[in-house]
Amino acid sequence: MTATVSGHRGLDLEEPLLFELDTPGVSGIDEPEPEPGPTRLGGLEREGPIGLPGLSEPAVVRHYTRLSRRNYSIDAGMYPLGSCTMKYNPRLNERMARLPGFADLHPLQPEKTVQGALAVMAELGRWLCALTGLPAVALSPAAGAQGELCGLRAIRAALRERGELDTRRVVLVAESAHGTNPATAAACGFKVEAVPADARGRMDRAAFRARVGADVAAVMLTNPNTCGLFESDAPELARALHDAGGFVYMDGANLNALVGRVRAVDLGADAMHINLHKTFSTPHGGGGPGAGPTVLSAALAPFAPLPVLWQEEAGWRLIETMDGARARGLSPFGRLSGFHGQFGVFVRALAYLLAMGRDGLRQASGDAVLNANYILAGLSDVLSASYPGPCMHEALFDDRFLKDTGITTLDFAKAMIDEGFHPMTMYFPLVVHGALLIEPTETESRATLDQFIAVMRDLALRARAGDQAAFKAAPRLAPRRRLDETQAARHPVLRWAPPPSSGASSDESSFRTAPLSSNP
Amino acid sequence: MRYLPHGPADRAHMLETLGEPSIEALYRDVPAAVLQAAAFPDLPDHQGERAVEAHLAALAARNRPAGAGPCFLGAGAMRHHIPAVVDALVQRGEFMTAYTPYQPEISQGTLQALFEFQTQVALITGMEVANASMYDGASACAEAGLMAQRVTRRARVLVSGGVHPRYAATTVTLADGAHEAVEVLAPDPLGIEDLIGRVNHETACVIVQTPDVFGRLRDLTALAAACHDEGALLVAVVTEPLALGLVRPPGAMGADIVVAEGQGLAGPPSFGGPGVGLFATRAALMRQMPGRLVGQTVDEDGRRGFVLTLSTREQHIRREKATSNICTNAGLVALALSIHLALLGEEGFTRLARTNHALAVDLATRLARLPGVRVLPQAFFNEFALLLPVPAGPVVETLADRGVLAGVPGERLWPDYPELAEVLLVAVTETTPPADIEALVDGLKEALS
DSSP: OOOOOSSBBBBBBOOOOOOGGGOOTSSSSOOOOOOOOOOOOOBBBBBBBOOHHHHOOOHHHHHHHHTTTTTTTTTTTOOOOOOOOOOOOOOOHHHTTTHHHHTOOTTTTTGGBBHHHHHHHHHHHHHHHHHHHSSSOOOOSSEEEEEEEHHHHHHHHHHHHHTOOOTOEEEEEEETTTEEEHHHHHHTTEEEEEEEBOSSSBHHHHHHHHHHHHHHHHHHHEEEOTTTTOOOTHHHHHHHHHHHHHHEEEEGGGGGGGTOOOOOOGGTSHHHHHHHHTTTTOOOOOTTTOOEEEEEEEGGGGGGOBEEEETTTTTEEEEOOOHHHOOOOOOOOOSSSSSSHHHHHHHHHHHHHHHHHHHHHHHHHHHHHHHHHHHHHHHTSSSSSSSSOOOOOEEEEEEGGGGTTOOHHHHHHHHHHHHTOOOOEOOOSTSSSTTTOOOOTSSHHHHHHHHHOOOOOOHHHHHHTTTTHHHHHHSSSSSSSOHHHHHHSSOOOSSSSOOOOGGGOOHHHHHHOOOOOOOO | OTTTTOOHHHHHHHHHHHTTTOOOGGTTSSHHHHHHHHTTSSOOOOHHHHHHHHHHHHTTTOOOGGSSSOOOOOTOOOOOOOOOOHHHOOOOOOOTTOOOOOOOBHHHHHHHHHHHHHHHHHHHOOOOEEOOOBSHHHHHHHHHHHHHHHHHOOOOEETTTTHHHHHHHHHHHHHHTTTTOOOOOOOOOSOOOOOOOGOOOOOEEEEESSSSSBBBBOOOOHHHHHHHHHHOEEEEEEEEEEGGGGGOOOGGGTEEEEEEEEEHHOOOGGGGGGGGGGEEEEEGGGGGGGGEEEEEEEETTTTTEEEEGGGSSSHHHHHGGGGGGOOOOOOHHHHHHHHHHHHHHHHHHHHHHHHHHHHHHHHHHHTTSTOOEOOOOSSSSSSSEEOOSOHHHHHHHHHHHHHHHHEEHHHHHHOOGGGTEEEEEEEEOTTHHHHHHHHHHHHHHHHHO
């Protein structure tokens, strides 16, 4: 690679930190100084400067534009991340969420001034209930993990009411489950027990049946599971658990395979969160905001958290108090957010649902499954498929095809970057060795899938041919080569601080050098 | 179906490649009874963009946008002017449609922006480190309580009566898994509660808000010392981080954890979500922090770069032993906040804070002249509680009918405390023109006469 004076390489532009672009006294906003007048700060004025850098408006725009170009994105290319459902994010969703009648609503306005917004929440709720067959929904969970928490807390509340909370302490979790499942169950005070997978990649039926009993509160089951396989026994396992007095929490992370074709209620689910940012196309935003509305069975519905959306003669209301809920026969387990949940995400998801409709959603889930099977078939002879097809919306491979090459799944993934593809999910699920989990979604074209398959085949053949050095050196064409994650964790630098030579304030230098308090 | 790229020939070709007769055949692992049961008679079929727009625009038209007239609502959701640049940049597909930056080589944009965000949050809160954001202020507050329990290995969390009641309720709910030791004090409109006297060797932390929910600025210095004497942590909540442009940050008063709601500086209130939770602490406690962290490192060529780090705290590694079950954060809202702070800079941020305070002082002075009206806090930033001579709820409803959103009545936030029925929380920002202030003063005068 030819070195350049600037450090830039054509369109690949290096960009310093905001703090290194500081021009003291400059601001990107013309805010007039207020007239001098009395203050009422009670002697609590800030002392000394904050240290925020000054940049003009064009400097800010250039900074973030350059940064943005160092990101992969679904707008630019395929994101085959298994269990993440990276599908196209329609721009109409964005326009709708920005209507002043939605965006410029304060959450504590008088309810008579926000009836349209409450109607949006009700309409989204109707779609989610219809698509899953469950009668109620809690909209406020902010993300999938909070949706899991919502479901398990509702289950806990139901058990408490039955007087079984002290006896039912165990939550069964599939070995292949997302890490959030055991983390959530533990956060709700349950004891987590893993249920192994069988040779078919499904939850081991015998192990499950043997474990069902009076001490089991619930099972958390992802369907399709994280191997991309449908848990065919789910209705039967749910019946067994229901007969024994337990509940079924269905993890909705992989709902994209089922929408418009299979309802959670028919799989025996009592609760399931729905990641609006996966299945219903709202943007991931580089890590949020998401939303995780949680549908609930009739048995769990009374325990849904505050606020509860309620229709009365005068219109829609939000029930915000325990007393108000009890007066309506409800027993909320508490509340999960400051206001009513991720309303802006609700609008986007509803725009998507209206655009797709019943027929479009059914076609989308079918295309997602078709695409995954096309990849499975296109790669099965060169990569090692963990299970025979058909798969659902994602295809799972393991690293047997890399045996004796000295190349790991990670090396393989990094080589994909040089070919212009975002890597698939790696090393997850944990039930197979060196997992490569590929979820194309329905919004990738046949041409893109063909190119992806061609790239993966070529990489697999090169790996088998012993091109180890090239894989270890990948990526070479990205804005950065492999980053030293060990150093990052061993000597964490989590913020910028001025270099010592530039006259650092005592506050800044203490951050780096001072022994930071032994308290507590 | 404009979001789906396949034509009929594509599907036919792909099915032929697979040797499958139909897409339905790929669902053969699903029991037939389950497939047959799925019917959706009440759902409409797909619609074009104009039809969707018309449907949603009609719903939007049934709302009264806060900015359609005078608006003095705050209490945890603020309306600030968001520069055009902010929304233009966050709508770049490279930011908006990116995944969590698990592949750092092709995610440096998000990672560097979050590293800058963490630095900005640490600077304004007066703390040493911050994470890459939480869902919102309320959940950040709850996570702070849980973190204090982990750090101190104590169960008792004491929540001040000045903390936003919704934050307190969220904290109680989220702490209820393993511990049942959260004590929430009664609302404290007069700022007279005794927190110091309640701190003891069993206290994991005290959670206190400044400016508190009644708008009162609180000096945390003595409380922090009392907490530290007993080995407890002090958690400070800030629901209006613009205040930190003018008032002493909690970090400078001894707080161990600072959490805040950043929505007001990031974007419109959006009926309460999404927001963005800020979470900052001391460097010594960083490994106990929940949520994602971005750290600086170098690549193989020695060039500076950024990665997600200390992930051994997180659920995808630790499973049931994780510090928190959180998976996503509020990345794009954090980015919006960071861009706004970059535009403001030191000059803009502090001046905007002074503007807000000047407007609030002016408004408080005028409202205090109304007969029977008291401004409760002596010291405040851009929001304060009024005590009216009559219940505030009906006054707010009456003024709403005249187009004025007068504030948040006590009954809305504390329905269980009838003694707060006369409280009205009023907020003012740079978006409030002088005529709106006149409208509120005149409207209240009339409503109270």
